[in-house]
Amino acid sequence: MKPALRRTTTTVQEFASAPSSRPVSQAAVKRAFSKVRDWFKAYGWKPFPFQTQAWQAYLQGDSGLLHATTGTGKTYAAWLGPVIEWLAENDSVGELPQRKLKRNDAPPLRVLWITPLRALSADTLQALLKPIDDLQIHWTLETRTGDTSSSARQRQRQRLPTVLITTPESLSLLLTRPEAREQFADLRMVVVDEWHELLATKRGVQTELALARLRHWTPGLRTWGLSATLGNLGTAMTTLVGHSIAQREPRLIQGLQRKQLVVDSIIPRSMERFPWSGHLGLRLLPEVIERIEGAASTLVFTNTxxxxxxxxxxxLKKRPDWAGQIALHHGSIDQEARSWVEQSLRTHRLKCVVCTASLDLGVDFSPVDQVLQIGSPKGVARLLQRAGRSGHGPGRVSRVTCVPTNAFELIETAAARDAIKAGRIEAREPVANPVDVLVQHAVTIAVGGGFHRNDLLQEIRTAASYATLDEDTWDWVLDFITRGGAALSAYPNFHRVRQMGDWYVIDDQRIARQHRMSIGTITSDAALTVQFLKGPRLGTVEESFLAKLNPGDRFTFAGRLLELVSVRDMKVYVRKATGTETGQVPRWMGGRMPLSTELAEAVRAKLSDAAHHKFESPEMQAVQQVLELQQAWSHIPLPNQLLIEQVKSREGHHLYFYPFAGRLVHEGLAALLAWRLAQHAPLTFSLSANDYGFELLSHGAPPLVAALQQGLLSADHLADDIGKCLNAVEMGKRQFREIARIAGLVFDGFPGQRKTAKQLQASSGLLYDVFVNYDPANLLLAQAAREVLERQLERTRLAATLETLSRQEVVIQPCQRFTPLSFPLMVDRLRSRxxxxxxxxxxxxxxxxxxxxADQELGTTPTSR
Known part of the structure; x- marks a missing residue:
């Protein structure tokens, strides 16, 4: 059943009944509204109807979701409701005296603003300060993130500001304070910015649990989420506001959705008919430089x-005269360097910034003239988000130009444009019942003064992700945090929480300190700080990359060519390298970005057009000869068809399957089908996969037809078959490391005593083995198995793909040669060797x-191509 989406319009006269700490007259509300409208007018602006509606909804005590295109005013739509409320409540207060008021004169915490990235906090602070300063409202506004200074933290420990901008992790840390309830007593509203970025993650679950605690303390608390690109708005809204009985029916407020958007491509001057992933590489660099040269400011987005x-x-190598006018920006660069880039964008000092998703969220800077996207965006929402960084403002045109790294990415650009026009945006599904986050939260609340078993259970159930939490699971969690569960009860280090009847508390300061340092749910390969021997920090790289380097080796990072000197105490000491020889480029985890379902469906629609000789867009016209060759040598699969190509070469027998379901699903399908085929004949397969399909290569001819007849594509027994065809134990161990860290089973170490990734993996691996052998019903083991299937193989999408394939017409096409579709798969396999x-x-x-x-068969020449 879909949640109700309430869209209503209210009038100013209704505000008098809005929840407030003091009664306000309708006249006072009208005057407050007038002041805000005058403030808009002073800047030549006029409030949009959705902004006014949001202020009205806030004043009525509502919670909900604000959904609007990037750069159309969501921040002020959420922010000015509390401002109007304060102006109305203080209507009789005259002009502020011309003296410096003390911090304690300001109201206590009223607004909590949660941002997914600490890099966004400073920009958000500046945006919120503007109307406060202009309207002479004596509020204190501060940030609280991992970058906050120790002096500011100490000040906030004594008294929180009127408005606090923070991250999910820092909010959880605040909840460990025994005085937290008192400090949050006057809280009126929580805003969760970029909610779509948190929704489908464990950090989103962490946010839900923190909000459940705040609503328990303040039942009338108003919660608003801000989102720009999201397909499942109803789910996003109900997940955010939770299921509290005291909660009013949530509201969805739709803002400006249809900014004028232009999506185009740089078309290569010549098109090879046998493309492979990344084969264009930097060949389009001259065209990119030409585009940058023709604009005052450009963002060049990459996927990694x-x-x-x-x-x-x-x-920079091509245009050394641009030194100082171009910069790069990504999440591993030091925060100070990122801040400089962001400030330089605001002051128009930079001509170009090469960046990742670190700049496609809500970082506030003046709109750039153009956005270039290197390679396929892999998703419709991602392309929309990045396009919004140009023309970032109401009424302005957003433009994004895609730079293909292979011919098929031109098809993806054309497909993305169609999907945007049709409004097909990716949904993001929330994470359900993660036990590790639940364990961490229970310990957090125990550190923050303790909890009663039944009270906290009922509170947690108001969080959407735990609405179905059962008594048995909750009792398991309590047993696990008090005595380590069945396998660890003999080890006092795992007896973290003390039980006194139905009351659970932590009174050991060492355990409390260790837990506070461990709060956080996003873990990856261990990050090491890169620092000059005598100089500043540059950022972080992952330990797996450094493991391949020796002292004296060169690598490129933060725009510099560096030489590795030594690694000690989780720091990578480097010096500037000399000469022109290039170095290795770090590889970060998380770079495997699969094609989204929505974009994959749009790609299939474009291929269907090509099969029917329709090449309407510039991108499709550019790849026309590629697709015509695919049709001549094989087949272009229609949306209701599964194409399987058979090719025999000196290497052996190749099978190419094209489900168009994304790389992760195809990796799982390749392993699954290889294992199922091997049950019919003793064959060994080599595998490769990309977003369009996968290859199975064997020395002998596989029994394809017989296997198809006996359920090769069946979704039956999927879980068992996956377990048999993959090294599920080793994959589970690696996934368990993250779960163990979140649940507090392994500790990174105190400052100056940090453990390496190898040490953490050994510790979590030992625990994994202990649980397997002595506590096989451990819920964290089951979670690790689920997450391996979902994260590594997208099991839900894999099962859905098999269901779809079992209903499709199977087209088996023997081919004399590699085709345009099969060529990149063959190349990917060769690359690994x-x-x-x-x-x-x-x-x-x-x-x-x-x-x-191809020229001989089709009568073409290199010139005609």
Whole structure:
């Protein structure tokens, strides 16, 4: 059943009944509204209807979701409701005296603003300060993140500001204070910015639990989420506001959704008919530089931090005269450097910034002239988000130009444009019942003064992610935090919480301190700080990358060529490298970004058009010969078809499947189908996968037809078969490390005593083995198994793909040669075995042979192409 979405319009006269600490007259509310409208007018602005509606909803005591296009005024739609409320409540107060008021003169905490990235906090602070300063409202506004100074933290310990901008982790940390309830006693509203970025993550669950605690303390608390690009608005809204009985029916307020948007592409001057992933690489660099040169300001978005480093260096090498006018920005660069880039964008000092998603969220800066997207955005929402950074303002045109790294990405650009026009935006599903986050939260509340078993259970159930939390699971969690569960009861270190009847509390300061330092749910490969021997920090790289380097080796990071000197105490000491020789580029985890379901469906629609000889857009016209060759040598699959190509080469027998379900699903399908085929004949397979399909290569001919007839594509027994075809134990151990850290089973160490990733993996691996052998019903083990399937293989999408494939027409196409669709899959497999030099030469020879064959058969020439 879909949640109700309430859209209503109210009038100023209704505000008199709004929840307030003091009665206000209708006249006072009208005067407060007038002051805010005058403030808008002073800047040549006029409030949009959705902004006014949001202020009205706030004053009536409502919670809900504000959904509007990037750069159309969501921040002030949420922010000015509390401002109007204060102005109305203090209507009789005259002008502020011309003296410096003390911090304690300001009201206590009234508004909590949660941001997903600490990098956004400073920009949010500046945006919120503007009307406060202009309207002479004596509020204190501060940030509280991992970057907050120790002096500011100490000041906030004594008294929180009127408005606090923070992150989910820092909010959880505040809840560990025994005096937290008193400090949050006057809280009126919580705003969760960029809610779509948190929704489908454990950090989103952490936010839900913190909000449940705040609502328990203040039943009338108003909660508003801000989102720009989201497909499942109803789910997003109900997940945010929770299921408290005292909660009013939530409201969805839709803002400006249809900014004028232009999506186009840089079309390569020549198009190879056998593209492979990344084969264009930097070949379009001259065109990119030409675009940058023709604009006052440009953002060049990439999908990974590695690409950011590569493109920044390439642009600077081609245009050294731009030194000081271009910069790079990604999440691993030191915060001070990121802040400089953001400030330079605001002051128009930079001509170009090469960046990742670190700049496609709510960082506030003046709109840039243009946005370039390197490679496919992989998702419709992501492209919309990045496009919104240009023309970032009401009434302005947003423009994004896609730079393909292979021919098929031109199809994805055309498909994304169609999906945007049709309003097909990706949904983000919330995480349900993660036990590790629940364990962490229970310990957090125990540190913050303790809890009663039944009271906290009822409170947690008001969080949407735990609405179905059962008594048995809750009792398991309590047993786990008090005595370590069945397997760890003999070890006092795991007896973290003390039980006194139905009351649970932590009174050991060492345990409390250790827990406070462990709060956080986003973990990845251990990050090491990169720092000059005698100089500033540059940022962080992951330990797995450093493990491949020796002292003296070079690598490129933060736009510099560096030489590794030593690694000690979780710090990477470097010096500037000399010469022109390039170094390795760090690879960060999380760079595997699969094609979204919505974009994949749009791609299939474009291919269907091509199969029917429709090439209408510039992108489709550019790849027309590629797709016509695919049709001539094989087949272009229609949306209701599964194409399987068979090719025999000197390497063996190749099977190419094209479900168009994304890389992660295809990796799982490749392993699954290889295992199922091997049950029919003793064959060993080599595998490769991309977003369109996957390859199975074997020395002998696989029994494809017989296997299809006996359920090769069936979704039956999926979980068992996946467990047999993958190294589920080793994958589970690696996933368990994250879960163990979140649940507090392993500790990173105190400052100056940090453990390495290898040590953490050994500790969590030992615990994993203990649980498997002595506590197989441990809920954290079951969670690790689920997360491996969902994160590594997208099990839900994999099962849905198998269901779809079982209903599709299977087209088995024997091919004499590799086709445009199969060629990139074959190359990806070779890449894993050959050096970059060898593979480049080999691919060039193969491409030349295939192009020659295509010219002979189709009567084309290199010139005509």
């Amino acid at each position: 931090r590695s690409q950011t480093e590569i493109w920044y260096q390439a642009i 050959l050096s970059s030099e060898k593979i480049a030469d080999r691919i060039a020879r193969m491409q030349a042979a295939l192009e020659k064959a």
